[in-house]
Amino acid sequence: MTTEVRVPTLGESVTEATVATWFKKPGDAVAQDEMLCELETDKVTVEVPAPAAGVLAEIVAAEGTTVGVDALLAMISEAGAAVAPAAAKPAAAAPAAAADTVDVMVPALGESVSEATVSTWFKKAGDTVAQDEMLCELETDKVSVEVPAPAAGVLAEILAPEGTTVAAGGKLAVISASGAVAAAAPAAAAAPAAAPAASGAKDIKDGPAAEKAMAEAGISRDAVTGTGRDGRATKVDVARAVAAAAAAPAAPAAAPRAPVSADDASREERVKMTRLRQTIARRLKDAQNNAAMLTTYNEVDMSAAMDLRSTYKDQFEKKHGVRLGFMSFFTKACVHALKEVPEVNAEIDGTDIVYKNYVHMGIAAGTPQGLVVPVIRDADQKSFAEIEKEIAEKGRRARDGKLSMAEMQGGSFTISNGGVYGSLMSSPILNPPQSGILGMHKIQDRAMVVNGQIVIRPMMYLALSYDHRIVDGKGAVTFLVRVKEALEDPRRLLMDL
Template structure:
């Protein structure tokens, strides 16, 4: 019996991964739950265990390939059987004088699910040509959307009889990409032979009447709109998207590179951005474009927190087995302030505001591969010791690249500590869909006027970035003042003041 090894669920909003390493090769014996391969996403590394004991069969997705959720990775012959060979149909060679495909033995290759809010994709590359034999789940082509690249596997074994959407074609979420013939027959006139001018931009395509009217009213030309209907037909929604995009189009995200001399070019090094870095860049820019982000500042005198920490740190370590740091104080202070200003702990969902009666605290952590934000769940119900243990454990897992997707999802508020890198003041960027993020900074001795006298105090600047669509200035300032008060007099936390 042949067991399929497929891509596991990668987490919310993650639709693809890259096969990083195979630990087994065809013919190797494998045990149940033994690690077969490792996948890399733009956020975490995922290990794929064996679903059964047996012998490693075919490896469908080689190292370096990009695969979607539930895509076939490999097969296992249960009980030590020899790996099942590819379907005979996949091994058939197309005949030169093959007739047109009959309707009874063909399988349509459709656009797979592209993900929430994604309605179209562009065919970027075909890995097979008309007449090529294909095995089931073998990659046929790659689609590009505005979010991810999606590889399309063959739904059945056979011969690629027809390509309906050539490279460069824009297709909607229900479009047909190709036809596979199980008998090996090839279509008489494959679409792959068509020229680019005969694709979705053909003048013979009749746009929806409502779209024509919308384009005329908005003063938008046909070439400014990308059609998502069948064969590239422009629909009314496409016009609305084009108008909205034109209205909100920012300046170019990056100026084109200027001329580079041959001497300078020889001393440059070009390295492709990692998936994680690309995702970080996109999410941060999306945050700026979506939220009405504003930052308010204050400063806190860390004298009392530092004195309390110095007094009890040895006893704390002896009893709880973890060091007493500043993060538990800040987490407690934020939880205290969020109770008074709940909109900072809320999020916008369409036209609704969702208030959270709990605090899942995100703690931003720098790692060798980029910034990640593990989440401390129900931080509002945790002790100082539990918070410190959770932060230490998740921080170590983050540095080792072992955080799961679940550990980085569901946060309601975030704390970012730039002070560990020496930052004196900065404006943190929101972590969508959250409405607030607190920026901590370097503790620096500064002269302060205290009761009419100038004294030196350990001071820290605090920054609260917030979404002004849901949080008013009064609420933001109140939140930051409550955090300041709790840290300058930690006894307030014990008395819930």
């Protein structure tokens, strides 16, 4: 029995693609959903997974072939049907333990995330591993993903070393069953020695669409940084190189790095930015470039909120099993204010304003890997206890790098608490495409004039950064005043005042 491998849907208005790379050759065993080949269209690169497990019996469309949607790419035979052709090969060509190997694959990375970087291997080739033991950690633009061992055995080969960019569904390593330990360990040890020669001998060919784009633009291959598999250039890479070349004359020359002495250089350390840090840097700069960002400030007397928390915190924790913090107060106060000033909870989409009739509250959290923003969905419908539980649970998983992409998407407004680090005042940067972010700061005793008397009050500065394209100054100030009023008299939240 054979299974056909066909060209998948390529996207709206895209009718054909070019076969850029085959990752398997006829006679190779394939697992279901294992990547067989890569297609390149005018806009995107599409990976084609195996629709069934078996043996790649025939490749119908070779590399460089232009194929239409639903065209036949290859044929997969059942594993049993491939025995006869395989027998024609010398017996020594197939390792005795081949049937005992298990592939370690890149797991699903989340919606719209197609690749990750291998940041850390916890095991090395030749090590014994238990089922579900952590093998390595992958880093995407937003989260870290741990990859467990799918089976017990020996880590026979690492195919993607640290620093390698891998696609979703790609192969990371191979595990041999316990019986193949003796054979697998020497082979794994010998692999590093053979790698340089293999990589040097490999001729990496760019996709046809990229080559055509380079020819049309008159740009050399040396000017293009390939981000595809094995460093291949894609059409998008060529477009970036062309744009960079066009912008170069107009852009001021980058300031050269100041000369350093040999002694200073020996005490410096150069570390490549992680994908998460690069994404944070890019998104923050985009927020400054794309929005008319402005910040307004106010201050709040935290006495009432602190007294209320002090009075009920023990009963609250006993009943709900979670501590009563200030974040639930601020979340509720923001929800209250957003009802009156809905444009702060809206976003711009082209020439439209999209008003959200819900509040998905982003709570910024610092982690060892960088800043992440888990989202409390439908915060406007949750109680103090529900909000506190969700903040605690997601904050814990954020620090452990366990948050999924879905849990950090779709926020409509964000709260950032720099006060936990001692910040007295700062201007938070918008979290696009949101139009508002509230910055909390350190609670500090200050002398205040109340009813003509100088008294000491626990005060906090508040900062609202907003997109002035959609939020007017009056709306921003009104929002911040409503937050202040709700915190200084929490009873207003109960009365919806």
